[in-house]
Amino acid sequence: MLALFKPDSAPGLEFVERPEPATGDRDVKIKVLRTGICGTDLHIQSWDAWAASTIKAPMIPGHEFYGEVVEIGSQVRDVQLGARVSGEGHIVCGNCRNCRAGRRQMCIRTSSIGVNRDGAFAEFVVIPETNVWVHHNEIDPDIAAIFDPFGNAVHTAMSFPLVGEDVLITGAGPIGLMAAAVARHIGARFIVVTDISEPRLKLARQMGADLTVNVEETKIASSQITLGMTEGFDIGFEMSGNSRALPEMIDNMNHGGRVAMLGLPTSSIDVDWAKVVTHMLTIKGIYGREMFETWVAMSAMLQSSESLRLALAQIITDRFSASDWQAGFSAARDGKGGKVVLNWEGLHV
DSSP: OEEEEBOSSSSOOEEEEOOOOOOOTTEEEEEEEEEEOOHHHHHHHHTOHHHHHHOOSSBOOOOEEEEEEEEEOTTOOSOOTTOEEEEOSEEOOSOSHHHHTTOGGGOTTOEEBTTTBOOSSBSEEEEEGGGEEEOOSOOOHHHHHTHHHHHHHHHHHTTSOOTTOOEEEEOOSHHHHHHHHHHHHHTOSOEEEEESOHHHHHHHHHTTOSEEEETTTOOTHHHHHHHTOSSOEEEEEEOSOOTTHHHHHHHTEEEEEEEEEOSOOSSOOOOOHHHHHHTTOEEEEOOSOOTTHHHHHHHHHHHHOHHHHHHHHHHEEEEEEGGGHHHHHHHHHHOSSSEEEEEOTTOOO
16 A cells, blocks of 8 residues: 655655555454644654654554545444544553543553554554544545544533633634634634734634734734723633743633643743632643544534534645645645645555
8 A cells, every 4th residue: 555654763754655554353444535634744754852752663644534444353343344434543541540431532551543553644544443433424525534633623612611702712723723613613702813824814714713813913912902801811722832822821811711721832831820820710731532522522513513614624725635745744834724635545656
């Protein structure tokens, strides 16, 4: 099979022939039709400090995907041949305290597809049946390919009640954009999105943001004046990982405000913890998706809301054949657009 392959511990990827993965008794083999490019994949390609400390080459990256089930193991019960599916990228142990309590997203022995084991940047990928998400309703293949990051956005957005609340989102990357669309769908009052990229801020307005702020030019506090807010934001989603974002968000939260933090900082953050205490703020870390409540929620929302489906489709700004993967990675690294999707059908090299 053709695959994007990391042959050794060095920068770069190769588009080469690799052996087709074997299907275990409890596994499902999926013919990959679409994949999304994630920031994690960019780290693996560039081989930065995080990749060097985490990735064990050789391996096939990729964890955002959609495809068709072409083989099932002898012990598979609920997934049928021909099913159109996405996959939960976190494979859990099933035995630790959190797994046994039904909190699988908190498993202490999580193995990630495309990070700790071969992933989906290939014509075929094999995952456990328990990680397969079957799409029982028709879905756009491109949208199905980004269910993983969409799940991050939904997990973040549903961490706190949103109806009637004023929401601040720092970071208009693809997941921040999705979170804005979800917050609008659920019923937030005002939604303010920040970034330094004007094209991404334009996308945020298309997602339903009431106001966008270029933080290189304007302080977040100005948005409260513009919108006539007098008490600060009720809910914050920190999606950027920028070391300045969380402190400024805290400065703009209402007393009792709640912050969900998905962005991974690349440096230490100086937080005014006295303000966190005296303003009685809640800060919650978010990683991945709740397994599988988030999947149920995002499937239901997409099934019931055409406007949300249209918004997600707009977030996918670039589409390439998998054989043109270098252009796809370049577009993803550019940081000006939304999601980049690779098409694995009808490959040619």
